Amino acid sequence: MSKRPNDLSRRRFLEMTAGTAAAFAIAGVLPRRAHAAALPHLTPANPQAKALGFVENTAQVNQAKYPNHKPSQDCGNCTFYQGAAGTPWGPCAIFKGYDVPVRGWCTAHATRK
Ligand code: SF4
Numbered sequence: 001m002s003k004r005p006n007d008l009s010r011r012r013f014l015e016m017t018a019g020t021a022a023a024f025a026i027a028g029v030l031p032r033r034a035h036a037a038a039l040p041h042l043t044p045a046n047p048q049a050k051a052l053g054f055v056e057n058t059a060q061v062n063q064a065k066y067p068n069h070k071p072s073q074d075c076g077n078c079t080f081y082q083g084a085a086g087t088p089w090g091p092c093a094i095f096k097g098y099d100v101p102v103r104g105w106c107t108a109h110a111t112r113k
Helices: 003-036 047-051
Strands: 089-091 099-101
Touching: none
Parallel strands: none
Antiparallel strands: 089 099
């Protein structure tokens, strides 16, 4: 009869430690999974990319077609670029589901402030 409170507190302790261990295990795995989740590279052949004049290198922009383009503009300094500093490719808020090159460009470019 006097075992019951101890059994309950032991069970509660085991439940709490199991939950904490699971949380640490998930937290330890998340950064590695995020790093491994590279997206497919956007290409100029993609219909949305074509519509926005996307090029993989800002030096390839047809200046006659896009006279407002400046050579200093690229994905790396665009407000829509979400890649980590120092990485050659990263996600773009405009082209969801794709990585874009840091030296790329499209007509949606907006200089990050
Ligand atoms: S919106 Fe910006 S980051 Fe995305 S492709 Fe165009 S220039 Fe690059």
